[in-house]
Amino acid sequence: MNKLKTLLLSTILFNFLIFTGCNSLKKMVKMAEEQQLTVEPSPLELQGNTVTFTMSAKLPVKMMKKDKIYTVNTFYQYGDERVDVGSIEFRAADFPNGAEQEPEQSQEFSFDYTGESMDNGMLMVQGVASEPTSDKIAETPEMQVADGLIVTQKLVEAPRFGAYGDHGSDNQEELIPTNINFFFAQGSSVLRRSEVRSNRGDQFSNFIAEKNVTRSVSITGTHSPEGSERVNSDLSADRAGRIEEYYQEQMDRYDYQGAAEEIEFILKPVVEDWGQFRDSLQNYDGVSSSEKQEYVNIINGPGAFEEKEDRLQQLPTYRKVFAEVYTG
Numbered sequence: 001m002n003k004l005k006t007l008l009l010s011t012i013l014f015n016f017l018i019f020t021g022c023n024s025l026k027k028m029v030k031m032a033e034e035q036q037l038t039v040e041p042s043p044l045e046l047q048g049n050t051v052t053f054t055m056s057a058k059l060p061v062k063m064m065k066k067d068k069i070y071t072v073n074t075f076y077q078y079g080d081e082r083v084d085v086g087s088i089e090f091r092a093a094d095f096p097n098g099a100e101q102e103p104e105q106s107q108e109f110s111f112d113y114t115g116e117s118m119d120n121g122m123l124m125v126q127g128v129a130s131e132p133t134s135d136k137i138a139e140t141p142e143m144q145v146a147d148g149l150i151v152t153q154k155l156v157e158a159p160r161f162g163a164y165g166d167h168g169s170d171n172q173e174e175l176i177p178t179n180i181n182f183f184f185a186q187g188s189s190v191l192r193r194s195e196v197r198s199n200r201g202d203q204f205s206n207f208i209a210e211k212n213v214t215r216s217v218s219i220t221g222t223h224s225p226e227g228s229e230r231v232n233s234d235l236s237a238d239r240a241g242r243i244e245e246y247y248q249e250q251m252d253r254y255d256y257q258g259a260a261e262e263i264e265f266i267l268k269p270v271v272e273d274w275g276q277f278r279d280s281l282q283n284y285d286g287v288s289s290s291e292k293q294e295y296v297n298i299i300n301g302p303g304a305f306e307e308k309e310d311r312l313q314q315l316p317t318y319r320k321v322f323a324e325v326y327t328g
Helices: 002-034 199-209 227-231 235-253 257-262 275-282 289-300 305-313 318-324
Strands: 036-040 050-058 069-078 081-091 104-112 121-130 137-139 143-148 154-167 172-184 214-223 264-271
Touching: 002 121, 002 137, 036 143, 050 069, 050 081, 050 143, 081 104, 172 199, 199 235, 214 235, 235 257, 235 264, 275 289, 289 305
Parallel strands: 214 264
Antiparallel strands: 036 050, 050 104, 069 081, 069 121, 121 137, 121 143, 154 172, 154 214
16 A cells, blocks of 8 residues: 555656656747747848848746746748748856846858749747757747848948058069958948958958058949939048948057048949940050950840849959949
8 A cells, every 4th residue: 555655656656756847848939939039130131142230039937947948939930931041049147147138149140042032021930948858849839030021231342451562673663452241231321230240341441450551442332223212412521431431440449540631532322224334445445355345245145233233243354443433
């Protein structure tokens, strides 16, 4: 009889422990309704052939239970297709003050753009509470955290630095350009924090920090002539001006002092329209007819404005034409 009572008591206790574990996961999922998820930029934007964004997740105080894990799984949904992007994982052991402070993490994600079918999609997340010692989980509903996809973000090349070096035996200075591209949201001239923090922003900051000998900085601000941006005739100039302002801020940060006054800033605001360039190129005698035709073939060929720009930059005469003709 005593053995039977002991067995029964053990069974009841075991079942109670399992029930308690499941209950903890359900409580985590319930509390996850108060989680704060932010995405930057929002809506998502295409840069080249990649969509890159930063997601920050902040959980409520006391949400993380002992020995439990909470994972924010992220995916991009478009039509019947979805792309798994990545996840942010919270382990209770990593947040010992979770009873008094909100656990918080940020992470950068990216995924490949495979075609126009992805243009009208949504960035989605689903939270999963789990227990490493068992297979039990509890899931939140799937929810949308950002729209996608802006594919008309426009290019500002900021800047084409004029660093110099020796030019062979004649000791003439040779222009060694450094090109960096920044992207702006459609219709905006605001330089976003995500751009400043990107690899492009790091490259830009490192160049200035090294205090390279720079004679001039050409900043080309562009915008598309179609759609809602057509009504803003000052947009390309505003974008170029914002990059100059940011350049000046960085020089102040790295204590350029009098050296900053010697740098010439050349702002070249342009609308993505090749007409003026074609006319100027036709009257330009700095390259041969066959070399001019290479430009014409690219301009009249297929592809978006940025894609044509990339192909133009591969031409051997591009540096010369850019300095003397293009957006001049």
